[in-house]
Each structure stands twice: as C-alpha cells, then as structure tokens.
Amino acid sequence: MNCNSDNHQHNCKQTLQRVILALDGELTRDDELQFISDLNICSHCLEKYHIEKEFKLFLTNKIEKKCCTSELKASIRTQLSRLQDGI
Numbered sequence: 735m736n737c738n739s740d741n742h743q744h745n746c747k748q749t750l751q752r753v754i755l756a757l758d759g760e761l762t763r764d765d766e767l768q769f770i771s772d773l774n775i776c777s778h779c780l781e782k783y784h785i786e787k788e789f790k791l792f793l794t795n796k797i798e799k800k801c802c803t804s805e806l807k808a809s810i811r812t813q814l815s816r817l818q819d820g821i
C-alpha cells in the first residue's frame with residue numbers, strides 16, 4: 735500500500751479498518767482522536783474516508799427515499815379511499 739506519510743507509526747490497513755467504525759460512531763474517544771490524526775498525516779487514508787462517507791450518505795438517502803415513494807403514497811391513498819367507500 736502506498737502511503738505518503740513520514741510517520742512510521744501510521745498503519746494504513748489499521749486506519750482503513752477504523753473508517754467504517756468511525757462512520758458508524760463506534761470508536762472510543764481515544765480511538766477517534768488517533769484516527770483523526772492518522773487521516774491528517776495520510777492522504778491515502780483521508781481519501782478513502784471521504785469515499786466511504788459519501789457512499790454511506792448515498793445509501794442513507796436511498797433508504798429514506800424508498801420509504802416514501804410516490805407509489806407507496808398512491809397505494810395508501812387508494813386503500814384509504816376504499817375504506818371510506820366501504821363505510
């Protein structure tokens with residue numbers, strides 16, 4: 735793995751494993767601080783973090799939209815009007 739960092743403590747593999755945990759908010763405070771400083775010294779890890787973050791946002795938006803499709807709304811409206819007709 736190609737890393738631009740001068741810091742020999744930095745471990746790309748370890749940092750990348752933390753990306754998902756960080757995005758899920760599952761890092762401890764100490765881990766999070768270490769993770770952020772890792773991102774600051776390594777552009778490769780920072781780039782990967784941004785890609786994962788965008789992907790997660792994309793998925794979140796997709797799921798939210800799925801809950802409120804116009805088809806679903808139309809279906810609910812139809813069911814409601816059927817219920818009203820039945821009374």
Ligand SMILES: [Zn+2]
Pocket residue numbers: 737739744745746747749776777778779
């Ligand atoms: Zn790195």
